[in-house]
Amino acid sequence: MAGALPACEMPGLRTFLRENRGGMRYYRRPLTTETLFKDLPLHPMMAAALARRGYEVAMPVQAAVMDPALAERDLLVSSQTGSGKTIAFGLSFAPSLLDLPAPRSEKGFPQPRVLVVAPTRELATQVSNELGWLYEDAPVRLASFTGGTHVGTDVRRLRMGVDVVVGTPGRLVDLLSRGALDLSAIAVLVLDEADEMMDMGFKEDLESLLNAAPDTRRTLFFSATIPPTIARLASTYQNKAARLDMRPAGGAKAHSDIEFVAHLVSMRDRFAAVVNELLV
Numbered sequence: 001m002a003g004a005l006p007a008c009e010m011p012g013l014r015t016f017l018r019e020n021r022g023g024m025r026y027y028r029r030p031l032t033t034e035t036l037f038k039d040l041p042l043h044p045m046m047a048a049a050l051a052r053r054g055y056e057v058a059m060p061v062q063a064a065v066m067d068p069a070l071a072e073r074d075l076l077v078s079s080q081t082g083s084g085k086t087i088a089f090g091l092s093f094a095p096s097l098l099d100l101p102a103p104r105s106e107k108g109f110p111q112p113r114v115l116v117v118a119p120t121r122e123l124a125t126q127v128s129n130e131l132g133w134l135y136e137d138a139p140v141r142l143a144s145f146t147g148g149t150h151v152g153t154d155v156r157r158l159r160m161g162v163d164v165v166v167g168t169p170g171r172l173v174d175l176l177s178r179g180a181l182d183l184s185a186i187a188v189l190v191l192d193e194a195d196e197m198m199d200m201g202f203k204e205d206l207e208s209l210l211n212a213a214p215d216t217r218r219t220l221f222f223s224a225t226i227p228p229t230i231a232r233l234a235s236t237y238q239n240k241a242a243r244l245d246m247r248p249a250g251g252a253k254a255h256s257d258i259e260f261v262a263h264l265v266s267m268r269d270r271f272a273a274v275v276n277e278l279l280v
């Protein structure tokens with residue numbers, strides 16, 4: 001493997017990339033912060049899941065939401081994709097799921113206590129996978145509801161009881177209007193990528209979901225940007241939200257906290273090169 005050079009110092013890099021498609025990769029190395037998960041007030045089940053995953057250093061948004069002063073507060077967070085926001089809200093709503101008794105339907109099944117709304121099927125799936133390993137040890141049922149699947153299956157799943165509902169706005173509103181999704185026991189409602197959802201025309205769906213959840217809930221908005229539409233939604237549906245601006249300082253571009261390094265390797269050495277890089 002050739003030595004690492006910062007991408008910007010590599011002569012003829014663009015030409016080389018064009019001519020050697022597949023023979024070169026960019027590796028993104030996140031720079032670490034100071035906060036360790038072991039120094040945060042985490043529920044032991046969350047701490048164990050993070051340790052199993054090998055995550056020791058909290059990303060800034062994760063450290064920020066775990067501030068004990070924010071434990072009960074609504075949050076309006078500007079945070080980019082890839083910033084670790086899914087674990088951030090997963091950790092933030094843990095006390096509502098793990099420290100309080102589960103509300104039950106008349107038939108004795110758990111009623112949804114947490115609702116996470118995401119703009120696309122892909123993002124909803126990612127969120128539910130991420131929460132899946134974080135809550136692996138917890139007595140919590142998690143399910144994802146998105147368009148493009150048979151709605152009858154979702155209705156049956158909800159009847160059997162779900163604690164954490166993840167889904168896309170359209171399908172969630174469909175389930176709500178069929179009476180299959182009961183939001184009356186929601187303790188925490190998360191809008192993930194709220195700006196994307198507004199841009200995609202989901203304003204009314206989001207309002208229907210927010211209106212169907214009790215006023216006593218916590219409402220967490222995560223959004224890369226806070227345009228006036230989001231600010232208005234927040235002021236209508238949040239209660240004295242704490243504002244967390246986790247964008248890179250100084251108006252820097254997204255992902256400016258990631259170091260880009262290019263390595264020249266032959267096709268055959270690609271796998272070994274990645275392993276070497278990960279071991280550094």
Ligand code: AMP
Nearest residue numbers: 055057058059081082083084085086087
């Ligand atoms: P997200 O911004 O939630 O989409 O997260 C992006 C990726 O970062 C996911 O693959 C997470 O599993 C990963 N991630 C989140 N928090 C950490 C952490 N503290 N240490 C290492 N990776 C993390």
